[in-house]
Amino acid sequence: MRLWKEYVHRPERQLWHDDEWGDVHGYCCGDPFEARALLDTVMRAMSAGNARQLRRIVSRSDTVWNRPSPPHAPDRG
Secondary structure (H helix, E strand, O other): OHHHHHHHOOOHHHHHHHHHHOOOHHHHHOOHHHHHHHHHHHHHHOOHHHHHHHHHHHHHHHHHHHOOOOOOOOOOO
């Protein structure tokens, strides 16, 4: 959970850099997308009540991740 939460709260410029050149931190610290996939697996394996609680927590980070990017200002050059 920590890895996914920290990743989605990174500044957009860092996320863009990861998308363009790869996330070098993923090699040493774990891939946040693999962590998110693991959370899905864990939620399916848990009891209904516990899974519901974890889904609530995970959904907060998912909401941040799915938020639309702010529009960029046009160049004034």
